Structures are given as structure tokens and as C-alpha cells.
Amino acid sequence: MPENKNIIDTLPGDAAKAMYRAMVTIRQFEDTVYYMFLEGKLPGTVHLYQGQEAVAAGVCANLRKEDVIFSTHRADGHAIAKGVSLNACMAELFGRVTGCCKGKGGAMHLGDIDAGMPPAVAIVGGGLPMAAGCGLAFKYRKQDNVSIAFFGDGAANEGAFHETLNMAAVWKLPVIFVCENNLYGASTHVSKVMKVENVADRASAYGIPGVTVDGNNVFEVYRAAGEAVQRARMGGGPTLLECKTYRRGGHSRGDSNLYRDKKEEAEWLAKDPLVLVREKLVTGGIITEEEIKNIEEQVKAEIEKAVKFAEESPFPAKEEIFKDFWAD
Ligand SMILES: Cc1ncc(C[n+]2csc(CCOP(=O)(O)OP(=O)(O)O)c2C)c(N)n1
Numbered sequence: 286m287p288e289n290k291n292i293i294d295t296l297p298g299d300a301a302k303a304m305y306r307a308m309v310t311i312r313q314f315e316d317t318v319y320y321m322f323l324e325g326k327l328p329g330t331v332h333l334y335q336g337q338e339a340v341a342a343g344v345c346a347n348l349r350k351e352d353v354i355f356s357t358h359r360a361d362g363h364a365i366a367k368g369v370s371l372n373a374c375m376a377e378l379f380g381r382v383t384g385c386c387k388g389k390g391g392a393m394h395l396g397d398i399d400a401g402m403p404p405a406v407a408i409v410g411g412g413l414p415m416a417a418g419c420g421l422a423f424k425y426r427k428q429d430n431v432s433i434a435f436f437g438d439g440a441a442n443e444g445a446f447h448e449t450l451n452m453a454a455v456w457k458l459p460v461i462f463v464c465e466n467n468l469y470g471a472s473t474h475v476s477k478v479m480k481v482e483n484v485a486d487r488a489s490a491y492g493i494p495g496v497t498v499d500g501n502n503v504f505e506v507y508r509a510a511g512e513a514v515q516r517a518r519m520g521g522g523p524t525l526l527e528c529k530t531y532r533r534g535g536h537s538r539g540d541s542n543l544y545r546d547k548k549e550e551a552e553w554l555a556k557d558p559l560v561l562v563r564e565k566l567v568t569g570g571i572i573t574e575e576e577i578k579n580i581e582e583q584v585k586a587e588i589e590k591a592v593k594f595a596e597e598s599p600f601p602a603k604e605e606i607f608k609d610f611w612a613d
């Protein structure tokens with residue numbers, strides 16, 4: 286995908302292919318980042334998104350550039366799907382001045398306001414009130430844009446989740462709350478911290494629609510998110526959309542998932558969203574094996590270019606250290 290281009294730009298005819306391309310880009314980007322991290326080339330830590338690609342791709346395919354997304358500590362997939370440039374994402378992870386936050390945000394604050402993604406919020410649940418605030422701004426200015434809050438199952442147990450959903454419901458804000466339920470908050474299984482079966486069941490407590498979908502099926506995510514986005518644009522208020530999914534890797538660096546049940550793990554890993562979408566596209570006659578190969582090769586070249594761009598970029602100057610920051 287060309288830099289800074291939202292996949293919505295290639296809709297409507299090629300929506301499926303565009304989503305596939307976004308998913309391949311996220312997977313290859315994350316695999317590359319993982320290996321570079323293990324090699325010691327990247328500073329800090331990483332929270333990778335492999336396995337959850339269908340959520341970011343399916344939701345963001347419904348968005349315009351002017352719509353806004355709020356992300357979490359696991360931000361790469363959201364940024365790529367929303368059209369933040371690969372070069373700027375990679376340079377940010379390397380802490381370089383050409384990064385989307387001038388190298389000062391790093392992996393957990395990835396974002397680019399010009400692409401409709403304020404820097405991600407790594408405080409669990411912290412992005413939800415901001416998404417509602419942005420929704421309020423859209424409503425106040427009578428713009429038919431939407432604000433998306435991506436968050437995890439763990440965040441759904443934070444006070445910020447409950448307060449924000451209530452306020453967004455009462456004020457009918459154009460916000461879609463997208464919970465990526467990957468069954469774990471770090472090493473804690475969702476069943477240990479939640480008594481309802483689905484996060485979306487909680488929507489009824491706030492009087493808004495709640496929908497649970499297979500988050501590994503990009504078409505299901507796309508359709509459900511599309512309905513929620515349409516409703517929000519028309520003034521119908523917020524939706525809680527829960528996408529059930531699974532991390533292919535650990536929570537963050539050095540996590541080997543030893544706490545995960547092996548049967549559960551095998552079942553979910555067999556449902557790789559990339560494999561599923563590829564099968565559907567090929568059997569549906571939407572894409573050929575040759576096109577798949579071409580997409581994969583093009584994406585590989587784009588990522589290699591991004592790594593080179595990042596490695597060759599300078600670090601921020603020392604004089605810049607106190608610029609762009611504020612604290613209370
Ligand atoms: C308020 C807060 N508490 C704890 C942490 C440490 N922490 C970072 S990620 C994480 C787990 C979050 O789980 P979930 O919301 O399910 O997101 P996932 O990592 O599964 O994507 C925790 C506890 C934090 N960043 N912020």
C-alpha cells in the first residue's frame with residue numbers, strides 16, 4: 286500500500302483485496318520487528334499483533350481518513366491499517382527523528398494525527414475516554430465522522446471502560462468501542478476476571494448495541510464494524526463490538542505463553558486469520574494464487590525499504606529532548 290494511504294481509498298471494488306493486503310502487511314511487519322528485536326536492533330519492548338490482524342483490517346476498511354482511531358500498547362496493526370506510513374512506523378520503533386512521533390513515542394505511543402491516529406495510549410483503558418472526547422467533538426461540530434477505541438479484554442474491567450460507555454451512550458456519541466478479546470490480559474485468562482461470557486453482553490447495561498464476532502474472520506469484522514460505523518455516522522450513537530481473537534505470540538518480550546492451556550492454544554492457532562482469508566479469497570475467485578504471491582513480494586519489499594529508511598535515519602537532536610512533551 287502506498288505510504289499514508291488508507292485502505293478505504295481503494296474501495297469499493299477492491300475492498301477484500303485491500304483488507305488482505307493490510308493483513309499481510311501487518312503480519313510481515315510484526316514478524317520483521319520480532320526478529321529485529323531478538324537481534325537486539327530495536328530498543329525498549331514490543332507487544333506484537335500477529336493473530337489479531339483481521340480486527341484492525343476489518344474495522345479500518347470502513348473508515349475515512351478523517352475518522353479517528355485510538356490504540357493501545359499493541360499499536361502497530363492499528364497504525365498500519367489506518368494508513369500511517371510504514372517508514373514512519375518503523376522509524377518510530379527505532380527511535381529515529383523521521384518516526385511518526387519524531388522518535389519520542391516509540392512502540393507504545395505510535396500514531397500520526399494526519400492519518401487519523403493520535404499517539405496510542407499504553408495505560409490500559411486510557412484510550413476509551415479520549416475516543417469519547419473525540420466523538421463529542423465530532424458531534425459538537427456536526428461532522429459525520431466516527432471515533433474508534435481499540436482495547437483489550439483486560440481494559441474492559443477498568444473503570445474507564447464503564448464510565449466511558451455510559452457517557453457515550455447517554456450523549457449518543459459517534460464512537461465504536463472495539464474490544465479485541467484475545468482471552469488474556471497479560472498472563473491472566475479472561476475467565477478469572479469476568480463473570481459474563483462475552484464482553485459485548487455488558488452493552489445492555491448502558492443501553493447500546495453489543496455485538497460479538499469471530500475476530501479471526503476479517504469479513505465478519507468488516508460487516509459488523511460497517512453497521513456500527515454507519516449507525517454512528519447517522520447519529521445513532523455508540524456500539525460495543527467484541528472481536529474474539531488470539532495472540533499468536535507472547536504478551537510482550539520474553540513471554541513464552543507458559544500459562545496458556547495447550548489445547549486452547551492449538552485450537553486457536555489453527556484458526557490463523559491470514560490462512561482463513563486467503564482460502565476464502567481464492568475459493569471465492571476474488572484473488573488468484575499468483576496475485577497472492579505478488580502482494581506478498583511487494584509487501585516484503587516495502588518492509589525492507591522501511592527498515593533501511595529507519596536504520597539510515599538520525600536520532601533526534603539533544604536540543605529536541607524537552608520539545609513536544611508536557612506533564613501535569
Ligand atoms: C492501568 C494499567 N495497568 C496495568 C498495565 C500493565 N499492562 C500492560 S498491557 C496489560 C494487559 C492488558 O490486557 P488487555 O487489555 O487484554 O490487552 P492485550 O494485551 O491482551 O492486547 C497490562 C496489565 C498498564 N499498562 N496500565
Ligand SMILES: [Mg+2]
Nearest residue numbers: 437438469470
Ligand atoms: Mg487481552
